[in-house]
Amino acid sequence: MSTLAHVAPVGAPRWPALIPPLMIAIPLALKSAGFPVANPWIIFALLFGLMLTGMPISISLGLTVLTYLFTMTTVPIESVALKLFTGIEKFEIMAIPFFILAGNFLTHGGVARRMIAFASSMVGHWAGGLGLAGVMACALFAAVSGSSPATVVAIGSIILPAMVKQGFPPRFGAGVITTSGALGILIPPSIVMVMYAVATNTSVGALFIAGIVPGLVLATFLGATTWWIARKNNFPRQPKATWPQRWRAFRESAWGLLLVIVVIGGIYTGVFTPTEAAAMSAVYAFFVAVFVYKDMTIAKVPKILLDSANMSAMLLYIITNAVMFSYLMTSEQIPQELAAWMLDKGLGVVAFLLFVNIVLLLAGNVMEPSSIVLIMAPILFPVAMKLGIDPIHFGIMMVVNMEVGMCHPPVGLNLYVASGITKMGITELTVAVWPWLLTMLVFLVIVTYWPTLTLVLPQALGIIK
Amino acid sequence: MKFLDHLEEWLIAFLMGAATLLIFVAVVHRYAAGLPIPGVQDALLKIDLTWAQELCIYMFVWMAKFGAAYGVRTGIHVGVDVMINRLPPDTRKLYVLFGLLAGATFTAIVGTLGATFVWDIAHTDSVSPDLELPKWIAYLCIPLGSYLMCFRFLQVAWTFARTGELPHHDVAHVEGIETSDINPYGMADNLHPADATPSGGRK
Numbered sequence: 001m002s003t004l005a006h007v008a009p010v011g012a013p014r015w016p017a018l019i020p021p022l023m024i025a026i027p028l029a030l031k032s033a034g035f036p037v038a039n040p041w042i043i044f045a046l047l048f049g050l051m052l053t054g055m056p057i058s059i060s061l062g063l064t065v066l067t068y069l070f071t072m073t074t075v076p077i078e079s080v081a082l083k084l085f086t087g088i089e090k091f092e093i094m095a096i097p098f099f100i101l102a103g104n105f106l107t108h109g110g111v112a113r114r115m116i117a118f119a120s121s122m123v124g125h126w127a128g129g130l131g132l133a134g135v136m137a138c139a140l141f142a143a144v145s146g147s148s149p150a151t152v153v154a155i156g157s158i159i160l161p162a163m164v165k166q167g168f169p170p171r172f173g174a175g176v177i178t179t180s181g182a183l184g185i186l187i188p189p190s191i192v193m194v195m196y197a198v199a200t201n202t203s204v205g206a207l208f209i210a211g212i213v214p215g216l217v218l219a220t221f222l223g224a225t226t227w228w229i230a231r232k233n234n235f236p237r238q239p240k241a242t243w244p245q246r247w248r249a250f251r252e253s254a255w256g257l258l259l260v261i262v263v264i265g266g267i268y269t270g271v272f273t274p275t276e277a278a279a280m281s282a283v284y285a286f287f288v289a290v291f292v293y294k295d296m297t298i299a300k301v302p303k304i305l306l307d308s309a310n311m312s313a314m315l316l317y318i319i320t321n322a323v324m325f326s327y328l329m330t331s332e333q334i335p336q337e338l339a340a341w342m343l344d345k346g347l348g349v350v351a352f353l354l355f356v357n358i359v360l361l362l363a364g365n366v367m368e369p370s371s372i373v374l375i376m377a378p379i380l381f382p383v384a385m386k387l388g389i390d391p392i393h394f395g396i397m398m399v400v401n402m403e404v405g406m407c408h409p410p411v412g413l414n415l416y417v418a419s420g421i422t423k424m425g426i427t428e429l430t431v432a433v434w435p436w437l438l439t440m441l442v443f444l445v446i447v448t449y450w451p452t453l454t455l456v457l458p459q460a461l462g463i464i465k
Numbered sequence: 466m467k468f469l470d471h472l473e474e475w476l477i478a479f480l481m482g483a484a485t486l487l488i489f490v491a492v493v494h495r496y497a498a499g500l501p502i503p504g505v506q507d508a509l510l511k512i513d514l515t516w517a518q519e520l521c522i523y524m525f526v527w528m529a530k531f532g533a534a535y536g537v538r539t540g541i542h543v544g545v546d547v548m549i550n551r552l553p554p555d556t557r558k559l560y561v562l563f564g565l566l567a568g569a570t571f572t573a574i575v576g577t578l579g580a581t582f583v584w585d586i587a588h589t590d591s592v593s594p595d596l597e598l599p600k601w602i603a604y605l606c607i608p609l610g611s612y613l614m615c616f617r618f619l620q621v622a623w624t625f626a627r628t629g630e631l632p633h634h635d636v637a638h639v640e641g642i643e644t645s646d647i648n649p650y651g652m653a654d655n656l657h658p659a660d661a662t663p664s665g666g667r668k
Contacts, residue, residue, distance in 0.1 A: 012551060016552060017552055052548050054548070054561060056543065059571050060544070066571065081579075085579065085582065091521070097484075098485060101485060272492065282489075283485060305478040305479075305481045312532065314532070314541045317536070365547070367543075368656055410547045410655045413654065
């Protein structure tokens with residue numbers, strides 16, 4: 001069984017190969033023939049054309065900027081090149097490698113296993129049994145991890161085989177975990193939120209706090225869907241745990257749960273900056289994995305450091321090039337022109353948010369969340385500000401959009417991870433996730449048009465006005 | 466060549482671990498120095514760790530540049546591969562080669578820009594604010610990392626041109642469930658190009 005679900009056979013049509021060159025060539029040809037093609041069209045044609053050829057997103061961003069600078073503009077190349085060197089010299093950005101490292105220690109360190117045991121002792125006796133426990137365990141793990149695919153790996157690789165053994169249909173388990181794993185980027189800490197904060201100069205701490213209520217609501221929604229399907233089909237339940245059993249399961253998992261308090265509490269009270277909290281949680285996770293739970297040997301540490309560095313470097317490299325790209329956008333006044341155009345057309349908040357949702361959901365079909373946020377946020381954010389949308393609300397809405405994108409093909413990362421664990425094909429998984437995916441879409445509409453849900457907690461805590 | 470590979474791996478893993486420890490120590494120090502323990506407090510107050518943040522940033526910038534080069538070798542960089550993965554293998558091969566060579570071109574340009582930049586500031590006395598480290602040393606990672614990345618792109622392109630195979634951490638190779646082998650960003654999804662062999666890398 002392979003995860004390569006969408007690789008074409010030998011006889012597949014060749015004509016789509018013509019799209020990227022045409023995309024780039026037509027606007028350039030029109031421009032040189034004397035037609036008034038505006039510069040933004042050239043930039044976007046170049047970017048999307050290069051991206052479609054399948055080269056790394058970071059390279060297509062960088063090449064777009066360089067090509068544009070060399071041929072079309074008088075902006076001195078040195079000033080842009082400087083961005084390439086100084087683009088990631090911000091301490092907030094460094095939270096990303098730390099959260100990735102912490103997440104890797106937690107995944108391998110036995111934290112997930114104990115969270116599942118605790119969750120299953122609390123909710124396992126209700127309809128949905130282990131499935132419901134899976135939703136709760138994903139929510140708990142999401143509160144210590146900043147990545148959705150990592151949550152699917154950590155919880156799914158333990159709970160999915162157990163569910164199949166208990167007699168759940170494989171599709172049900174895969175559907176639950178693929179979608180609940182998406183909570184990883186909504187419940188703080190969240191790597192995607194750090195990306196949004198970097199791209200728009202918003203406060204990481206405020207975004208984290210704002211993610212809590214929507215995260216819990218979405219977890220409840222997904223849990224309710226699970227419960228309803230399981231009750232209808234009469235799926236197996238767990239024996240009801242006694243309170244002493246629950247207490248023992250809680251104490252076992254307390255080391256992991258404590259991390260939630262360290263990160264969120266630390267940031268909220270101002271004990272740590274978000275980056276420091278990330279570094280502390282990496283050290284803490286290492287300590288718990290190696291010395292408390294002893295699920296990981298110290299010999300595995302270098303491999304985990306290397307893997308974390310590999311993944312972090314890939315994301316940081318996209319950031320570097322995205323910073324340069326957004327500098328180009330700003331110096332060409334593209335977001336301002338877009339904002340002026342939209343206001344001119346009388347586009348209100350409702351229509352704009354609908355437009356943003358559609359654009360982001362479409363982007364979710366071809367790119368992963370970090371790239372989408374880094375490219376789209378600098379363009380859409382100034383428009384949202386002009387329309388008076390709250391920056392935190394806008395950020396959380398983008399994150400929920402990214403969650404939806406992670407759960408459907410052709411590129412949903414969670415789907416591919418789940419497919420790796422369950423050995424199910426992508427097509428079968430796509431069918432498996434739809435009840436939960438529909439729930440998420442309903443939730444997306446709520447988050448988009450009811451800002452109070454997002455803003456109530458940060459306002460109550462006095463973090464934002 | 467093996468030596469270069471190991472040096473690269475060792476460097477980025479070390480920077481990752483060291484930066485984490487550095488920030489941990491700096492935070493612990495900040496709070497420990499506030500505790501009124503006789504003797505210890507004075508000793509702690511004498512140690513100045515205000516440069517920790519800056520050093521952490523430089524360590525991660527170095528890690529990012531060399532890690533990006535390592536990432537080419539492990540095939541981790543994400544792209545939009547939905548369209549090319551639906552093309553027949555021989556057509557896809559052209560696009561993948563184009564992408565790899567574009568990567569080599571871009572990193573070569575950036576490396577050269579970086580080298581000029583480093584050369585220019587090496588002739589000034591500009592130093593970083595906290596560490597007072599000459600800036601050209603801090604920025605040396607840009608030409609070094611970019612040229613290394615360029616080399617890696619060419620290396621991968623060369624292997625790919627001959628065999629049609631790209632580097633993967635493919636989850637499909639794993640028998641049984643071993644979480645450590647599932648790399649969410651290193652799989653054969655549509656964020657990475659498929660091999661240009663007739664099977665497209667399928668087992």
